[in-house]
Amino acid sequence: MVESDHSSKVGARTYSYYPGCSLHGTAAEYDISTQLVCQKLGIELRELEEWVCCGASAAHSTDHLLSLALPAHTLKQAEEKGLPLAVPCAMCFSRLRTTIHEIKNKDTLNLVNSAIGKELGEPVAVESMLQMLADESISLPVTKPLNGLKVACYYGCLLARPPEVVGIDDAENPQTMERLLVRLGAEAIDWGLKTTCCGAGVAFPRLDIVLKLSHRLLSLAQKSGADCVAVACPMCHANLDMYQKDMIAKFGQKTKLPVIYFTQLMGLALGFSPKELLLDKHLTDPLPMLREKELA
Amino acid sequence: MPVQNTIALKPVNDFLLFVQRHTGESITSCYQCGKCSAGCPTAYAMDITPRQIMRGIQLGLKDEVLDSSAIWLCVSCQICTLRCPREIDIAKVIESLRQLSHAEGRTHAQRDMAVLYDTFLQQVHLFGRLHEVGLGMMYNMRSMHVFNNVMRLPSLFSRGKLKLRPEIEGASEVKQIAARVKELERKPS
Numbered sequence: 287m288v289e290s291d292h293s294s295k296v297g298a299r300t301y302s303y304y305p306g307c308s309l310h311g312t313a314a315e316y317d318i319s320t321q322l323v324c325q326k327l328g329i330e331l332r333e334l335e336e337w338v339c340c341g342a343s344a345a346h347s348t349d350h351l352l353s354l355a356l357p358a359h360t361l362k363q364a365e366e367k368g369l370p371l372a373v374p375c376a377m378c379f380s381r382l383r384t385t386i387h388e389i390k391n392k393d394t395l396n397l398v399n400s401a402i403g404k405e406l407g408e409p410v411a412v413e414s415m416l417q418m419l420a421d422e423s424i425s426l427p428v429t430k431p432l433n434g435l436k437v438a439c440y441y442g443c444l445l446a447r448p449p450e451v452v453g454i455d456d457a458e459n460p461q462t463m464e465r466l467l468v469r470l471g472a473e474a475i476d477w478g479l480k481t482t483c484c485g486a487g488v489a490f491p492r493l494d495i496v497l498k499l500s501h502r503l504l505s506l507a508q509k510s511g512a513d514c515v516a517v518a519c520p521m522c523h524a525n526l527d528m529y530q531k532d533m534i535a536k537f538g539q540k541t542k543l544p545v546i547y548f549t550q551l552m553g554l555a556l557g558f559s560p561k562e563l564l565l566d567k568h569l570t571d572p573l574p575m576l577r578e579k580e581l582a
Numbered sequence: 583m584p585v586q587n588t589i590a591l592k593p594v595n596d597f598l599l600f601v602q603r604h605t606g607e608s609i610t611s612c613y614q615c616g617k618c619s620a621g622c623p624t625a626y627a628m629d630i631t632p633r634q635i636m637r638g639i640q641l642g643l644k645d646e647v648l649d650s651s652a653i654w655l656c657v658s659c660q661i662c663t664l665r666c667p668r669e670i671d672i673a674k675v676i677e678s679l680r681q682l683s684h685a686e687g688r689t690h691a692q693r694d695m696a697v698l699y700d701t702f703l704q705q706v707h708l709f710g711r712l713h714e715v716g717l718g719m720m721y722n723m724r725s726m727h728v729f730n731n732v733m734r735l736p737s738l739f740s741r742g743k744l745k746l747r748p749e750i751e752g753a754s755e756v757k758q759i760a761a762r763v764k765e766l767e768r769k770p771s
Contacts, residue, residue, distance in 0.1 A: 307712035312743045338710045338752035338759075343658060344702035346677060348684045352763045356706075359752075359759060401762050443659040448671075457664055483623040483659035490721050490730060491694035492627070492655070499623050528734070567741045 301372035301418075302364045302410070303331035304382075306520075307339050308375055313520035315564040319549040320374050320415055322563065326556050327424055331372060334363045340381040343487050354394070355401035357385040362402060364410045374415040374549070376519035380444035382412045383451045414445060416518045416548065417453070420466040429557035431471025434579050437551070438477050438512035439463035440503065442522040446481040457481070463516060463548055470555035477510040479503050484525040493532070500525045501533045504543050513575055514544040516551055523547065530570045544572030554581055595642030605678050611668040612636040618662035618672050628652035629691065632662050632672055635679070653679045654692035697725045707760050710752030715744050 309317035324331050337360050346353035361382060364371040373379040386409045389395040399405050441460055449457040458481060464474035484503060485496030504526060507515050517523045527545040534542075545568065553563040560582045565572055576582035602609050612633075619631035629651045630638065638647040647653070653676050662672035683689055689696035701721045705713050722730045738744050 307714070310711070310749060311714040311745050312738070314743070336710075336752045336755065338756050339706040339712050341706065342702065342712070344699035344706075346658065347680045347699050348696075348703065349763065349767075350678070350681055351767060352703075352760065355759050355763055356756070359755060397766060400766055402759055403762060443657075443661075447660040447664050449664070483657055483661070485623075486657035486659065487698070488624075488655075488657060488695065490698050490718070491692070491725065495624055495627055495655070498626075567743065569737060569741070 296369065297328070297330055299328060299424075300330040300332065300369055301413075302367045302369045303333045304337050304360055304364070304371055304373050304378060305333065306337075306373070306375040306378040308377075308520035308524075312524060313375075315550060315567050316374055316520055316523070316547045319547055319553045319558075319563045322558055323419065323549050323552045323556060324372075326427070326553075326558075327419070329372075329418075329424075332367070332369065334360065334367070334371075337363065340378045342377050342381065346381070346384075351397060351401055353381070354385050354388055354398050357381045358389070358398045358406060359402050361385065361409050361412075362404050362406055364412075365407055368410070370411040370413060372413055372415060372418055374518070376414065376442060376444040377521060379412065379414045380452065383453075386412065387451050414452070414518070416445060416462060416466075419549070419552065420462045422465075422469075426469055426552075426556070428470055428555045430555055430581065432467065432551060432555050432579075432581060433471045435472045435551075435581065436475050436511055436513045437467050437472050438475050438507035438510060438515045439467065439480055439548075440484075440507075440515050440517050440522060440526070441481050442517070442519050443481065443483050443486070445518060463518065466548070467516065467551060470552060472551065472555075475507075475510050475512050477506055477512070479506050484522045486525075487521060489525060489529070493529070496525050497529055497533055497536055500529060501537050501539060504530070504533070505537075505539060508541070508543050512543065513579065514546050514572060516546055516548045518548050528569050542570045544568065544570050544575055546572055597642045597644040597647075598639055601639050601675060601678065604682075605671070605675050607670050607672075607675050608668070609636060609639050609670070609675065611670055612640065613668065615667060617665045617667065621661040621665050622656075623659060623661070624655045624657055625652075628655050632656070632676065635676060636670075636672065639675070639679075647679060648683045648686065648688050649691055651691035652676075653683055654689065654695040656680070694725045694727075697721065700724075705748075707756060708753065709748040709750050710754070710756045711749045713745070713748035715746060716748060 341353050341356040485499040489496045530542045533539050550563045616633045619633040656676045660673040
């Protein structure tokens, strides 16, 4: 689906695309729904050919230079294409933006250049898929409005912090996703944990932490009347979606709450089927709820 | 650097000086208000709180800080950084402590966290991209939690979520970058 013919004309909304490792693995739903939605909206995504992992928490927790060099390699590839870079994954986005922020320091830049064996020039604009698609100048040809769907918009950490690096509207109470989903006919509920951590990448060694933090989020979203949680991060999605059985066993949570990528909700409103959007791939099945709302 | 026009501790110990130089953050500006600990999602599981980490650095308690489980249970959510009234990037400070703890091999308080990160990077060094299945398998072996998540495999597999073959585009680039990083880090700065 990704356009790879680089000789073709570059439109006003043509981006280089960096899916990141998760979107090529467990978060394929985010990748596919992103590509469908972009195609529908006339946004062309050209996947960088030989992109590498951003290093994620593993790199920045253990090796500072490596944590900058890996994203810098991708930034250099994007620079050579000369197009802004669209990044769906919140972690990749954070690492790329952090790297741009840090190489403003000349000494750091020189070190990073030596590490990647190339000279970084002016970095291209790096945008999160959420910011990109929430742009109100993009018209949304809604064919199936999400009427009656109450959504708890969840940003997690890395789309909201640090504000000077990620460029969010409000670091404690962002409204970007809410405004977008309201334009699609949904109702965005007000709740207090939209930027509180879900437990991030510690599930393997410390599942207890993920269960506690994610359960707290889901319970409040549920108590606040949400039919589902909308996310823009594969890590948040995994934590909130995959372990609900464990949460029921541990905390006696009554019902499950579907966790859906915001691009999947966009896709529904733009007329794609749940199957096209891979809504049947989540561990907490959102289809019964969507059918009840006559959205599937 | 220490904020002027304020009462700040004099940077008197080597550990404090090291952390300040390494991060560029003014640790001495911390006046122990505790907002970092109040907002920290994982503080409940830590042996010392983020506020105590900051105090520990001010007082030069290197062993207490670097051997803590707290620095490995920080998930870099950056709430502390956002809310610090002294504008200290606390998450960055803790991150650099983690790097130091890792470099000095003092990860015993949360050994499995370090094993996870090491295994993750090993996968990236091998393939250029993270192979999730490989990470799970190698983590289980290296951490000796062999059956970790095994019960989840059928439901993940039936949804096509597990890719058995790693993607190897960019593998040679990452190997070169990792080698150069190692070389550069060996040079004294």
